[in-house]
Amino acid sequence: MNAKDPRSPGHPSRRPTRRQRAQRSGQPTADAHRPDGVRLQKVLAEAGLGSRRACEQLIADGRVMVDGVTVRELGTRIDPETQSVSVDTMPITTHTGKVYLAFNKPAGVVSAMSDPEGRPSLQDYLRDRPERLFHVGRLDAETEGLLLITNDGELSNRLTHPSYEVSKTYLAEVRGPVARDVGARLKSGIELDDGIAHVDSFRLVDSTPGYALVEIVLHSGRNRIVRRMLDAVGNPVQRLVRTQFGPIALAEQRQGKVRELRPDELGKLMEAVGL
Incomplete structure (x- = not known):
């Protein structure tokens, strides 16, 4: 047998691994796949990573990891409530119902959802939001600028806890x-x-x-x-x-404006507190 023949003793095998065969056949990666879950490209699109087609390309390019495993199969389904997802190593939030907002607070607005003295409050800027929201930390009434607002209690607690030094x-x-x-x-x-x-x-x-x-x-x-x-x-x-x-900047956001955090901003914020 020729020494260059891949079947010869000691020659590394070119036979594809089980995962490589699954990727080529379009079968989901077992490590990440949940048969009763949601299609991964749908989860990514709903997290703001782009259109469904754009998210399919992210998966095909090997840029998406689920529970630390690179996933390339478009048939993969996951549980967005229990599994961690990252794109280009940056964690993204897939939990449904969570809201993450940045508010440029004007002077004279109190950092509270309502004020018994009748002063302007956060509720004046969030009337159209159906969720029960709260602010992360606070700014005194005369201080202006960036205030984060969410309904994610765990993130809020970590952002304000001294041990994380945000x-x-x-x-x-x-x-x-x-x-x-x-x-x-x-x-x-x-x-x-x-x-x-x-x-x-x-x-x-x-x-x-x-x-x-x-x-x-x-x-x-x-x-x-x-x-x-x-x-x-x-x-x-x-x-x-x-x-x-933390990693969230006010930049050119107008005073009094409320905006949703971008996926990359949220990923960096989660990363800063180990979520």
Whole structure:
């Protein structure tokens, strides 16, 4: 027998594996397939990954994994309530009935679904939503910017739990000038009434006589923490805007606008808290 013959002893076999044969024959991958489940391309389309045809192409290209197994078969069915799905290694949310929104909160709106004092509240912007929603963390009434709203209790709990250290980014207009050592002081820690607080990063964005614009990143969720820290270093806040919550950025979203998170944003948010 010729040494180059693939049937010769010691020569690696070219016989396809069981999974490769299943892929070629169009049979579902047993590791992921649930006979009574929902077609994978339908799950992807409903998660916002594109049209059904576009999602079929994602599967065919080997970009979709279910429970850690790459799936290429269009006949695969899954249970979206119990199985994990990722596209290009980014987890996506397949649970039905879950809502994930980003709201650019104007000043004067309280972070509550209703207000006994009659002030503007989140309900004024969410009247058309049938779901029972709640906000993730809060912004004080005069602080503007990004507020996440959902009905996913587990995600909300993780985003607000200190152990996950999800960062928040703020732009603050303050009274100037800002002393050169302010950033170092804020990073090393400021003594407040409820304990020491510190920022992850501090950057002077702009400065004019009597005025400065600074960017602060921190993961603390304590009440009015940014205002109290800047007041403690002698730079009271005139205006405060949260521009980012974890991987979700406010970007060009108009004030007062509510939008659904994109699948890639939601995947990054889930990844940040281990979901």
